[in-house]
Amino acid sequence: MEDILNTNARAILDAVQSSQKHPTALDVYESVRQVRPRIGLATVYRILHQLSAQGLIKEMGQASDCSRYDACTNRHDHAICTECGALLDIPLEIQLSMEELRAAAQATGLELGSHEVRIYGRCTACQTRRNE
Amino acid sequence: MEDILNTNARAILDAVQSSQKHPTALDVYESVRQVRPRIGLATVYRILHQLSAQGLIKEMGQASDCSRYDACTNRHDHAICTECGALLDIPLEIQLSMEELRAAAQATGLELGSHEVRIYGRCTACQTRRNE
DNA sequence: ATGGGTGCAAATCCTTTGCATCTGC
DNA sequence: GCAGATGCAAAGGATTTGCACCCAT
Numbered sequence A, B: 001m002e003d004i005l006n007t008n009a010r011a012i013l014d015a016v017q018s019s020q021k022h023p024t025a026l027d028v029y030e031s032v033r034q035v036r037p038r039i040g041l042a043t044v045y046r047i048l049h050q051l052s053a054q055g056l057i058k059e060m061g062q063a064s065d066c067s068r069y070d071a072c073t074n075r076h077d078h079a080i081c082t083e084c085g086a087l088l089d090i091p092l093e094i095q096l097s098m099e100e101l102r103a104a105a106q107a108t109g110l111e112l113g114s115h116e117v118r119i120y121g122r123c124t125a126c127q128t129r130r131n132e
Numbered sequence C: 001a002t003g004g005g006t007g008c009a010a011a012t013c014c015t016t017t018g019c020a021t022c023t024g025c
Numbered sequence D: 001g002c003a004g005a006t007g008c009a010a011a012g013g014a015t016t017t018g019c020a021c022c023c024a025t
Helices: A007-018 A025-033 A041-053 A098-108 A124-130 B007-018 B025-033 B041-053 B098-108 B124-130
Strands: A058-060 A068-070 A078-081 A087-089 A111-122 B058-060 B068-070 B078-081 B087-089 B111-122
Touching: A007 A025, A007 A041, A025 A041, A041 A058, A078 B098, A098 A111, A098 B078, A098 B111, A111 B098, B007 B025, B007 B041, B025 B041, B041 B058, B098 B111
Parallel strands: A078 A111, B078 B111
Antiparallel strands: A058 A068, A078 A087, A111 B111, B058 B068, B078 B087
């Protein structure tokens, strides 16, 4: 089913999936460029949107300066640095009651799709930096 | 303690607090303009940053196109429309285990500040629109 | 007179769009 | 030859910055 993807799309999906972090469009662009040097940034944006519309990747609203993309489409939570905007996956599961989520969705009229927990604070790097 | 705020800051804080929704910088600008017609957009941005640095309001990463501000500084969760970017407060509390949050923070090295649950899906308006 | 706060305009950054070209069929 | 995909450059929108000015001290 993924054979729908053309060469560029495939390369971009690979780039997002192989990235250790949550790459920005520019990160993806630079990474893909090594494989397809003539690709344009606009194409990267176009294809990132398509992939996320198809659910193959997730676009996460801006935590700091610009959008980041996530290759991991199954549920997981995030830790976000309020100082530098770093975005980290939380490697363990935070329990949520499905009951409550459904109730929350109903209360707001939302047709429940996905959900996540976000924790905010200063990351290790920023803690060090501040204490200098 | 809030007397530190000058007239513009006070007007901006009021604007954010009296807004029913989560206003964008532009929303705030337009609202404040009715009281202080000569204020500039840049000043609004500058003061919004200050207020949020002081913890009097919260700046929430871009859910869709631009940053929104939240006057409610105590913990609450959000419902976000994946189609139009609407951002709604969830009027009920979703339980989270502090244990798990602390563990998550520790696992990522984050100095735990705040946290929120986000649920994503289509809002009522977008559900209607789609079914036309 | 001095310094911080402010308005205005220009600059910046991320993202999208227009359009002519290229590609595979 | 056509339709869709793409590169490039220009446009767009949000936010920031530079700078001269103004006000309160």
